[in-house]
Amino acid sequence: MSEGGPSGARPESDIFTVLIIVATVFVAAATVYTSVRANELFGSWLPF
Numbered sequence: 001m002s003e004g005g006p007s008g009a010r011p012e013s014d015i016f017t018v019l020i021i022v023a024t025v026f027v028a029a030a031t032v033y034t035s036v037r038a039n040e041l042f043g044s045w046l047p048f
Contacts, residue, residue, distance in 0.1 A: 038044075
């Protein structure tokens with residue numbers, strides 16, 4: 001019986017690894033931007 005996938009085949013490029021790294025960088029940049037903007041608008045890191 002086949003398990004439904006290639007056995008031991010590696011992709012030629014690690015595109016998904018690159019996409020995860022790029023997404024992580026964007027999320028980190030958005031978090032820093034939001035923190036700095038909240039500090040400018042509310043005078044503290046947390047507006048509560």
